[in-house]
Structure formats: C-alpha cells, structure tokens
Amino acid sequence: MASNPLPPAPNNGDKSFANFSSSGEIPTFDGDEKAKATDFANYFCAYSQLYHQKQMLTDHNRMAAYHAAIVGNSDVFKDKVVMDVGTGSGILAVWAAQAGAKRVYAIEYTDMAKHARNVVKSNGLDHVVTVIQGAVEDIQLPEEDWEQFGLTLEEGDSEIDEGGQKNQRVVDIIISEWMGYFLLRESMLDSLVRGRDKFMKSKTGLMLPSHATMLLAPIVDEDERRAQHNEYAASMEDWKEFAETTQNMYGVDMSCLEADFEREQKEYYILSSRWAELGTGAILAEPSIVKTYDMAVCTVEDARGVGLLPGKVGGNGVPFDFDVVGRRQDSSSGPSGPVSGFAGWFTVDFKSRTDTIGRDAAPSIPNPTYLSTGPEMGYTHWGQQVFHLPSAIPILAEQTTRIQGTLEMMRTKESARLYNCRFRFNAARRMTGVEKEGAVLMQGETAELVYQIP
Numbered sequence: 001m002a003s004n005p006l007p008p009a010p011n012n013g014d015k016s017f018a019n020f021s022s023s024g025e026i027p028t029f030d031g032d033e034k035a036k037a038t039d040f041a042n043y044f045c046a047y048s049q050l051y052h053q054k055q056m057l058t059d060h061n062r063m064a065a066y067h068a069a070i071v072g073n074s075d076v077f078k079d080k081v082v083m084d085v086g087t088g089s090g091i092l093a094v095w096a097a098q099a100g101a102k103r104v105y106a107i108e109y110t111d112m113a114k115h116a117r118n119v120v121k122s123n124g125l126d127h128v129v130t131v132i133q134g135a136v137e138d139i140q141l142p143e144e145d146w147e148q149f150g151l152t153l154e155e156g157d158s159e160i161d162e163g164g165q166k167n168q169r170v171v172d173i174i175i176s177e178w179m180g181y182f183l184l185r186e187s188m189l190d191s192l193v194r195g196r197d198k199f200m201k202s203k204t205g206l207m208l209p210s211h212a213t214m215l216l217a218p219i220v221d222e223d224e225r226r227a228q229h230n231e232y233a234a235s236m237e238d239w240k241e242f243a244e245t246t247q248n249m250y251g252v253d254m255s256c257l258e259a260d261f262e263r264e265q266k267e268y269y270i271l272s273s274r275w276a277e278l279g280t281g282a283i284l285a286e287p288s289i290v291k292t293y294d295m296a297v298c299t300v301e302d303a304r305g306v307g308l309l310p311g312k313v314g315g316n317g318v319p320f321d322f323d324v325v326g327r328r329q330d331s332s333s334g335p336s337g338p339v340s341g342f343a344g345w346f347t348v349d350f351k352s353r354t355d356t357i358g359r360d361a362a363p364s365i366p367n368p369t370y371l372s373t374g375p376e377m378g379y380t381h382w383g384q385q386v387f388h389l390p391s392a393i394p395i396l397a398e399q400t401t402r403i404q405g406t407l408e409m410m411r412t413k414e415s416a417r418l419y420n421c422r423f424r425f426n427a428a429r430r431m432t433g434v435e436k437e438g439a440v441l442m443q444g445e446t447a448e449l450v451y452q453i454p
Helices: 032-042 042-050 050-058 059-078 092-096 112-122 188-199 222-250 255-269
Strands: 081-085 102-106 130-132 173-175 206-208 211-219 275-276 286-296 318-325 339-350 369-370 384-394 400-410 419-431 446-451
Touching: 059 092, 059 173, 059 206, 059 369, 081 092, 081 188, 092 102, 092 130, 092 173, 102 112, 112 130, 130 419, 173 188, 206 211, 211 318, 222 275, 222 339, 222 369, 222 384, 286 318, 286 446, 339 419, 384 419, 384 446
Parallel strands: 081 102, 081 173, 102 130, 173 206
Antiparallel strands: 211 286, 211 339, 275 384, 318 400, 339 369, 339 384, 400 419, 419 446
C-alpha cells in the first residue's frame, strides 16, 4: 500500500490530535473523532486520490504477483466467500470474482469506494462484488447475504461471538495489499489482523498473502549518502546567513535557536530513511531475515514492531551479523565498498497454510506465488528503505569487515502508523579466511543510531 511518504503528525502538545488512540492503537480501532480525523488527514486521504491508486496499479511486479495468486488459483476461489481489505480501486475484488468466488466483500475506508463500485459495475460483477465503505474493524456483513449467498460458519463455531454479537466468521479467503515501506509502515497490519479474527474461518480460511518476511543488508550507496550530507551542510550554512541577516538588519539575535534547528535538519537529512531503487551490486553481504509473519496466526502485538519486549516501548532488538568480504588484491571483482548504510525490504508469499491449526484443514494453494521488493526485482513502488550512516565504513582488500548488532523497530510517539528504527552495531576487521571469532585487526566502538521512516 505504500506510496508517497506521509508526514509525521506534528508534536504540538495537543495529544487529542495525535495520530493514535488513547490506548496507543491506530485510530480506526478505538480512536475518538479527533484521532480519526487526524488519521484520515495524515494517512487515508491520499488513498482516496486516483493518481495515488494509479501509482500502485502500474507497479507490474505487484500486479502480476496478485493476479497469479488469485486467477492462477481459481479452483481455490471457486464458490468461496472472499473479503478484500483495503480494496482501493477494487481490482483484487474483481479478480476474485473472475476467479469464481460466489461473494466478494470489498472493504474500503475512503471515498475511493465510489470509484471501486464503478469499476465493479463496469466489469459486470456487481452481482458478486459488494463494496462496503468503512473500517474493517467496524463493518457488519449485510444481513440479507446470509440466505441469498448461503453464508455459513465453520463446523462447531458458535453463532454468537465473544462480544455477544452475531458471529461473522463466514469468509473463506481474505486478500489484501496491506504492506507499507519496510513492510510495517502505515500499520495496516493491525486492521488486517482484526478483520481476520472477526470474519475469517479460523481452521479452513486462507490469507493472501499468507506469509511475509522482512530483510536487511549492508549496502554501498555513497553518491546518495554524500548528497544527503551536502544538503545538510548547505542547510546549516543557510541558517548562519539567516541568523546574521536577522541580527544585522532587524536587531534580533536568533542564535539561541541554532541547536534546535541543527537537530531538526540532522533528523531530516541524516537520520531519516530514504526510498531507493538499488541495484543488486549495491548489496554487500547476504541479507539477514529480520522477522517473519505467518498471516494466519500473527497478532496485533506482532504489528507493534521488531525486537520489542511484549507490552514495552523498546526491547533487545533482533540480531544481525554481516561479513563484508573485501576484494583480493589481484582481482577487480568483489565489493570495494565502503559500507554506506543498511537497506531494508520485504517479501511476501501466497502459499498454503503452515500453522498447526490450518495446515491440514485449509485448502492447499496449488500454484504458489512470490513477490519481492528487493533489488533483484527492479522497480516496485515500495522500493527499499535505506538508512545511510553518518560516516561510511571502509572495506579493505584481503580483509573481511564484520558488522554485528541489533535492530529495533517501534512506533513513533506522534503516530501509530509511523515507525522509528534503532540500530546498535559495531564493526571489526580480520584477514579474509580467518574464522569469525579469530584474530581481529580492528575493533570499533558500538554505535547507536535512531532513524525515522517518514
């Protein structure tokens, strides 16, 4: 779902206009009207614009993966009840109907729902697909559908849910394009999990995508890293000129604000991740798996971030350990570096259930599909998120640089849909061929850097 970066909510001291509910959740779940209004302004409003939808619809890696997963598995979709969470233009819902679903619920929070209805109708599928405008956490299935489309609960499932309401778990397949930058940004996973628990048959239901994986790797990207530093330096020079002009012309000393301005500019230029479309040659070591998600059983707690302690803001982080091998002196092959930073991306699978509850009960996916947003795929609208280092780590010939540390990813204080990433790491060099724990030529100090994903 990610596309144009969304600005973080302003930290203006009025928490009633922060982009989270009083319990720290995304506002569509339990936010008051002010929180929901802020959430719409900062997040949902962009998705109600056709230009934004077009940007995602012209991502052909994205489109091909979802089309293959749905239409390529028409035997699985035939006569099934399907829900598309965050339908946008409605294209996934249309494919589900074309694949043979008997009923498709296309859920859309924004006014894009009006366009989705037009798409469904113009493709002659409005007798199968119904577009419901609202948050998936709040909606109810149409009462008349129970008889008209033969909606049924799973065998042994109670007709009344835990909240004392009519049990709505009649959906066979949930499809959704929920992923944000570095997978989690935008926090749509929260809504998807709650929608799954409310509507999907727990034993035989399918989630597509079924699994998601976050990856991290060290990269070389010096031109961009240096460009950011040059822009930061230029911004600070501009401030100095501004302060001198204000003093000389208007008699007001603004130097007391310089430290705060410098902090803002450093956060923006140096300590903010950047969207990138990297080539495979930029990757300096085998990517490390940061976290995997089984969409059939993952929880809202899992969506809070990476490497966190349950119920806590922070944690111990997820470990990574990279070996960047310098080129041989008699060879021009191999990385010459330096290490400019880290890049994060994700992959998703559309395959059969693997959890203990559903792997034997749910239908199998005969034609699994895979989507990567890594450099090997070329362009996707997600790209990769690049975290440039303040100073590069040199790579020397005949030596291996080991970069070892942890990554935490947590929601910002201002918005439950935006994340910060904390890297703690150190670098050490040894002769290539020496074991990881062997003799060290150089051992750097531990660095700690916190980046915002804007």
